[in-house]
Amino acid sequence: MKADGADRYFDYAATAPPFGEALFAQAESARTWFGNPSSAHGPGTAARTELERLRGTLAVHCGFSDGRLVLMSGATEANNWVMHGVMNASGSGRTLVAPDVHASVWNVCRHYADRMDVLPLDGKGRIGLAALTAAIRSDTRLVCCSQVGSETGVVQDVGAIASVCERRGILYHVDGAQAIGRIPVNLGTIACDFYTFSAHKFGGPRGCGGVFVRAPTVMPLMDGGAQEGGLRPGTENLPAVAGTAVALELSLAVMAAEAERLRELTRTVLAELEYSDTRVLVNGDPEKSAPGFLSLSFAGLDGHTLVADLSVQGFAVASGSACSENRPEPSRTILALGRSPTEALGTVRISFGRSNSRESVQAFAGALVKTVRRQTR
Amino acid sequence: MTTHLLDTEEYMAHRETLDRPDDGTVRDAFARLPKRGCIEVRCRWERRMELQRILTDMGAFAIYLRPLTDFQEVQITALKGKVGACFETGRSATYAGAALAVMDDDHHLIVGTIRVCEKTGGLSTLPPYHRSLTVTEGDAGLLERLETDPIPFDCNTFEPDAERLATQAFVTGTSKELTTPAFYPGPFSLMVLRDGSLLRRGQCTQIATCLVKDLQDRDGLLVVPPLRSHEVARPINYPAAFKSLGAGCLLSAAVTTIASPVAVLGEKPDVPLSKQALDVLRSTSDALRQRLLRVIEGSEPYFILTGSDPKDPLGCCPNTQVGEANRLVDVGLLVKYRESAAADSCTTTIYAFAGEITARNNHPEFMVNAANRQDAAAVLTRTEGRLRVRRTVLKGLLLLLAGASLVIAGRTALAPFLPARSGFDTALAKALNVTTDTHRLYVCLFHGRETCTACETMGRLCRQTIEADLAPLTRSGFLVFREIAYDEPGNRVIKDRLGLYSSTVGLVRYDHDKPQAIRMLTEPGWSLWTDDAAFVRMLRENIQSMLPENL
Numbered sequence: 001m002k003a004d005g006a007d008r009y010f011d012y013a014a015t016a017p018p019f020g021e022a023l024f025a026q027a028e029s030a031r032t033w034f035g036n037p038s039s040a041h042g043p044g045t046a047a048r049t050e051l052e053r054l055r056g057t058l059a060v061h062c063g064f065s066d067g068r069l070v071l072m073s074g075a076t077e078a079n080n081w082v083m084h085g086v087m088n089a090s091g092s093g094r095t096l097v098a099p100d101v102h103a104s105v106w107n108v109c110r111h112y113a114d115r116m117d118v119l120p121l122d123g124k125g126r127i128g129l130a131a132l133t134a135a136i137r138s139d140t141r142l143v144c145c146s147q148v149g150s151e152t153g154v155v156q157d158v159g160a161i162a163s164v165c166e167r168r169g170i171l172y173h174v175d176g177a178q179a180i181g182r183i184p185v186n187l188g189t190i191a192c193d194f195y196t197f198s199a200h201k202f203g204g205p206r207g208c209g210g211v212f213v214r215a216p217t218v219m220p221l222m223d224g225g226a227q228e229g230g231l232r233p234g235t236e237n238l239p240a241v242a243g244t245a246v247a248l249e250l251s252l253a254v255m256a257a258e259a260e261r262l263r264e265l266t267r268t269v270l271a272e273l274e275y276s277d278t279r280v281l282v283n284g285d286p287e288k289s290a291p292g293f294l295s296l297s298f299a300g301l302d303g304h305t306l307v308a309d310l311s312v313q314g315f316a317v318a319s320g321s322a323c324s325e326n327r328p329e330p331s332r333t334i335l336a337l338g339r340s341p342t343e344a345l346g347t348v349r350i351s352f353g354r355s356n357s358r359e360s361v362q363a364f365a366g367a368l369v370k371t372v373r374r375q376t377r
Numbered sequence: 378m379t380t381h382l383l384d385t386e387e388y389m390a391h392r393e394t395l396d397r398p399d400d401g402t403v404r405d406a407f408a409r410l411p412k413r414g415c416i417e418v419r420c421r422w423e424r425r426m427e428l429q430r431i432l433t434d435m436g437a438f439a440i441y442l443r444p445l446t447d448f449q450e451v452q453i454t455a456l457k458g459k460v461g462a463c464f465e466t467g468r469s470a471t472y473a474g475a476a477l478a479v480m481d482d483d484h485h486l487i488v489g490t491i492r493v494c495e496k497t498g499g500l501s502t503l504p505p506y507h508r509s510l511t512v513t514e515g516d517a518g519l520l521e522r523l524e525t526d527p528i529p530f531d532c533n534t535f536e537p538d539a540e541r542l543a544t545q546a547f548v549t550g551t552s553k554e555l556t557t558p559a560f561y562p563g564p565f566s567l568m569v570l571r572d573g574s575l576l577r578r579g580q581c582t583q584i585a586t587c588l589v590k591d592l593q594d595r596d597g598l599l600v601v602p603p604l605r606s607h608e609v610a611r612p613i614n615y616p617a618a619f620k621s622l623g624a625g626c627l628l629s630a631a632v633t634t635i636a637s638p639v640a641v642l643g644e645k646p647d648v649p650l651s652k653q654a655l656d657v658l659r660s661t662s663d664a665l666r667q668r669l670l671r672v673i674e675g676s677e678p679y680f681i682l683t684g685s686d687p688k689d690p691l692g693c694c695p696n697t698q699v700g701e702a703n704r705l706v707d708v709g710l711l712v713k714y715r716e717s718a719a720a721d722s723c724t725t726t727i728y729a730f731a732g733e734i735t736a737r738n739n740h741p742e743f744m745v746n747a748a749n750r751q752d753a754a755a756v757l758t759r760t761e762g763r764l765r766v767r768r769t770v771l772k773g774l775l776l777l778l779a780g781a782s783l784v785i786a787g788r789t790a791l792a793p794f795l796p797a798r799s800g801f802d803t804a805l806a807k808a809l810n811v812t813t814d815t816h817r818l819y820v821c822l823f824h825g826r827e828t829c830t831a832c833e834t835m836g837r838l839c840r841q842t843i844e845a846d847l848a849p850l851t852r853s854g855f856l857v858f859r860e861i862a863y864d865e866p867g868n869r870v871i872k873d874r875l876g877l878y879s880s881t882v883g884l885v886r887y888d889h890d891k892p893q894a895i896r897m898l899t900e901p902g903w904s905l906w907t908d909d910a911a912f913v914r915m916l917r918e919n920i921q922s923m924l925p926e927n928l
Contacts, residue, residue: 066436066457068408130525159462160527163496166412166461167523188436191461193412214412214460229405 007360009316012201012292012353013150013178019203019247026205026243037236038227051238057245059212061252063186064195067214070228071241074209075177076104077221078196081232082173082211083108085218086142087115093141098127098156100149100333102175109144119145121336125154125284132164142171147185148178151333151349152284153293155183162191171215177201181251182290183259187212199240203354204247208240258354262292265352265361269294272365278372283337283347292352297339301346301375309371310348315364318349385504387413388456395419396688396904397707400431407435413458419904421707422605425451425579433566436460438482439505441563442579445831446879446903448560448605449653451579456503459483461496464527466515468498474509475591476576478542479565480627486538488545494530495523505564509596539624543616547573555586558601558609567627568596574612575627581609654708657900658756665701666757672730673754678743679729688904702728704900710753801874805885805892808861808868815887818850818923819857820916823871824880826864832880834906836860839882841909842916856920879903882916886923894923 006017033050035043059069072078083105087095094115097105109116117140120131127145136143143165147158158174165172173194179185181202187195193215199208213231224233266286273280273296283295298306303319310317330344339347352361391414393406398418407416416437420428425442432440437455444451459482471490472479478488485497493501493512501512522528548571561568561576568576570592576582581601584592592598601609618626661669672680684696686703705711711728727734730753732746805811809819820839824832839858843851850856863872875883875897882902886894898919905912 065434066407066460067412128525129527133524160464160523163462163464163527164524188460189462191412216411 005314005316006355007357008314008364010350010352010356010361010364011316011318013153013349013351014318015200015206016181016203016353017355018200018205018243019250021250022204022243022247025246026239029242030239033238033242037238038225047238051236051241054238054241054245058210058241058248061248062180062195062197062212063188064212065188067212068229068231069210069212070231071208071210071236072228072232073207073237074200075102075175075196075198078198078209078211079104079173079175080108081218081221082194082196083142083144084111084221086171086173086215087112089218090141092139094137094139095142095144096132096135096137096140097143098145099336100125100151100154101144101146102150102177105144105146105173105175106332119143123338124288125149125152125333125337127156127161129157129160129164132161136164136168136170140168140170142173144173144175146175146178148176148182148290148293149284149333150178151331151347152295152337153178153286153289153351154284155179155288155290158190158192166191177209178290181248181255182292184255199244199247202247202251204244205240208237208244254354259291262352263287265356265358266292266294266350268358268361269350269365269368272362272369276369278369279376280372281339281343283334283339294350294352295334296348296350297334297343298346298348298372298376299340299343301372303345303347305375306346306348306371309375310364310367313367313371315367318351319347388415388458388503391415392417394907397421397703399713400427403428403431404435407432407437407457410457412460414456416453416455416457418453418455419445420451420453421709422449422451423709425453428453429579433482438500439503439564440482440566440578441505443562444560444599446653448602449879450903454505456505459496459500462527463494463496463530463532464523465530466495466498466519466523468493468495468513468515470498470501470510470512472509473511474568474596475571475588475594476568476596477545477547477571478569479509480567480569481564482566483532484535484628485532486535486542486627488538488542491534491538494532495520497532509565536624539619539627542569543619547571547616549573556583557586557589558582558606559584559589559592560599560601560605562597562599568592569615570612573615573617575615575618576612581605582612583609584612653900654705654710655756656897657704657708658710658753660897660900661701661705662697665698668698669753670757673750673757676745678733678745679727681727683726699726702726704904800870802892804867804870806890808871809857809859809885809887811887811890815890817855817857817887818920819859819885819887820920821883821885822858822860822880823863823875823877823883824860826862829880831903831906835880835882835902835912838906838909838912839916842913842920846913846917847920850924884919884923896923 009017029050033047035041035045035047037044037048037051039045055069055071059065072081079102083095087108092115094117095109095112096117096119097109098119099121117135117137119127119135122128122131132143143161145156145158145161148155162172171194172192174190174192174196176185176195177198178201180197193213195212197209200206218231220231220233222233227233227236263286270282270286279299281297281299283297284293286294307317307319330341331347334344334347335341391411393410393414394417395402395406396419398406398420403418410416416432418428422444429440429442432453432455436459437457438459440453440455442451442453469490470487470493472487478486480486483497485491485493487510495515498512498515501510519528558581559576560581561578563578566578570576570584570588572585572588574582574584576584589598589600593600613626615626668680671677682696682699682702684699686700687695687697688700702711702713706713706728709731712731712734713726713728729743730746730750733743809821820843822832822836822839843856843858847856861868861871863869863877871877875895882898884894884896884898885892896919898916901915902912905915
């Protein structure tokens with residue numbers, strides 16, 4: 001498959017092709033605001049002014065006004081910063097984490113395995129408030145989940161979860177990497193303490209993301225300068241932030257129109273599978289998940305083999321969470337939905353985006369059915 | 378399960394207090410607060426609307442503006458912590474004040490009783506709203522559901538509520554009705570009065586006198602003193618504004634009949650140098666005075682200071698001149714163009730006289746404003762002139778009266794002026810109970826007829842300073858604390874001569890029966906009275922600098 005075959009690229013949950021306008025803005029910014037934002041001279045001051053303007057733009061688009069946006073290299077760094085910071089500061093306090101969180105949350109929790117509790121999910125991948133309430137212990141200090149699950153696209157009611165946490169004085173961390181730019185996010189209605197995001201998930205540049213912070217200061221992970229209020233050292237990546245701001249604006253501009261179109265694309269695939277009488281398990285509820293997400297399990301098949309076969313035919317899909325796809329274990333997210341290991345190992349994740357057309361998706365659906373039949377034989 | 382009562386202590390436990398901060402400092406301090414907290418900002422009167430806007434934009438609520446020092450300054454108090462989802466628990470809020478309606482910082486327009494979500498119900502029980510809001514408890518069944526399957530609540534009823542309000546029966550007055558200049562300090566963002574007048578928080582508005590008493594009693598309305606009468610605007614009539622602008626007329630602060638008199642870069646401040654500005658300039662150190670004079674005499678466009686204001690707890694390299702220059706910015710004499718927030722470098726600030734900088738494309742452009750500088754130079758040179766004259770006199774006296782040189786030298790170094798025996802001297806001597814052989818330093822608290830929290834605190838801190846820190850001098854009888862009520866008939870001359878308009882701490886040194894030096898600590902006193910340690914330190918240093926050399 002050619003690298004520019006965006007029409008057959010169905011892995012937007014791993015990364016979205018960048019907007020041309022974002023790349024242009026990034027290049028322009030690099031040329032125009034070349035000063036180091038930490039320098040006290042004219043170009044430095046100009047760069048700092050621009051950085052703060054962009055920071056304000058990102059915050060406004062996310063409905064965030066009452067805390068700090070700390071810019072980092074992406075959601076992985078931001079999740080590590082939050083999780084390590086809170087766990088180190090909370091003594092013997094425990095963290096309660098959803099099983100479908102990204103590896104950058106889950107693997108940090110494993111460092112503190114004796115202080116980690118796992119939230120149960122219902123059959124559709126949702127966190128029930130009653131289950132949450134029951135799982136909270138007197139020494140729980142942090143609750144952590146994704147707003148949009150990276151494998152199934154399930155959307156959690158983070159506003160209600162935040163209210164439960166707030167009433168108990170528990171910190172709440174939301175990983176919004178799959179949410180921002182895909183579903184409306186208004187942090188003014190989510191009383192969380194940390195909310196992380198990554199620019200490349202919504203068509204911005206890689207290496208840019210951050211965390212919206214309302215909680216007391218968390219210690220920096222690295223030693224260095226006093227950038228980002230002393231919370232994240234290193235010269236700020238102003239050009240990437242410029243590209244991020246443009247990408248977010250474009251994503252929001254087309255979000256409402258795209259949502260229905262992307263849902264229609266998922267229905268196209270499901271209809272083809274149903275028509276062909278293919279044995280498939282649909283994970284989560286595509287009608288209620290973030291638009292464009294489809295997680296399918298084919299019991300007895302190997303997800304990696306399916307992905308490779310489809311790739312040979314020119315279609316790009318994933319076998320699970322992108323960052324863990326080389327791992328032989330079944331996806332813990334899929335297992336948490338009640339699937340067996342055999343079913344979980346035969347899972348593929350399809351995630352559509354703005355460059356996919358109905359025609360290419362119909363072609364993909366046909367290819368998927370044929371591939372599954374061939375591998376079932 | 379019961380309604381979740383918000384813990385007031387949680388808001389008050391996390392408090393940021395700022396004294397004359399710039400915009401960035403306010404933003405940083407508010408952002409630094411945890412999810413729930415409180416911020417207190419003391420600022421010049423002219424800065425109040427801008428700071429209120431910044432706080433509102435950042436999600437502050439229950440903002441309250443308390444005028445200080447006879448409406449020359451304002452203390453803004455605001456709470457942080459109103460984010461969250463809206464869920465139904467069957468609560469309602471009732472406004473019980475004297476206005477027809479009020480609007481909070483989340484745009485809830487409260488006309489009589491309205492339904493509110495659990496979150497808003499909780500926020501409405503906080504102390505700033507106690508005076509005028511009553512909130513019902515939530516329904517037990519709905520409260521239980523918050524933990525399992527909460528019912529979303531649609532808080533977005535602003536437009537229908539605004540329309541409902543516009544159709545209310547407003548009391549109509551006559552054009553000849555008596556009016557009173559009023560100031561609404563908060564905590565709501567605005568009030569709509571019974572005659573349809575729209576009263577925004579922080580603005581001075583002319584309202585019907587017949588409405589004032591009730592609003593004072595039930596909503597904390599304040600009457601604007603004559604000093605601010607030039608700022609008082611005619612009120613917007615809400616029904617008329619709604620007819621032409623719709624509900625948006627409530628949201629736009631621009632819908633007003635008066636512009637805020639805040640000076641902006643590139644404009645000459647439209648207020649003359651205030652008494653406070655003159656006081657601050659007079660109390661400025663020699664080093665900064667010399668620097669200012671060099672700028673004026675050399676027609677230099679600006680000067681640069683490196684380091685941070687010693688009051689800034691986060692600043693690096695504290696520089697007292699930066700602190701002094703910032704005070705001059707606060708009182709409208711100077712402006713500062715750019716304050717570096719570079720991560721690892723020292724803060725550098727460019728100062729110029731007010732109205733002389735414009736910023737274009739991130740570059741400052743300067744235009745010397747001769748008239749403005751003349752005002753400042755007049756003050757600076759008068760002070761300088763007095764010192765020069767005094768030094769000349771001192772030389773002559775040293776030649777003629779070598780035996781008395783020590784006394785004269787002490788007088789010269791300490792005294793900002795040597796007044797002839799006058800009504801002022803007599804009144805002051807009487808107020809201080811000075812006898813002919815008095816050789817003392819009086820720590821005076823000048824106050825009006827009534828004492829407020831600030832002057833009571835200042836009095837306590839004065840006593841604490843002389844009784845604890847400087848106890849030997851106090852026991853010896855050299856250091857004495859006195860309170861002087863400047864509104865007493867016999868003390869009016871003191872009030873006029875010293876320009877007293879609010880409670881003020883002053884140091885008066887007497888040698889025999891003559892005042893040798895008077896130092897007024899108006900500005901540092903008001904800046905520091907909320908910080909016991911800083912106030913005591915400031916007072917102790919001032920006292921020590923006025924001690925004769927043999928003590």
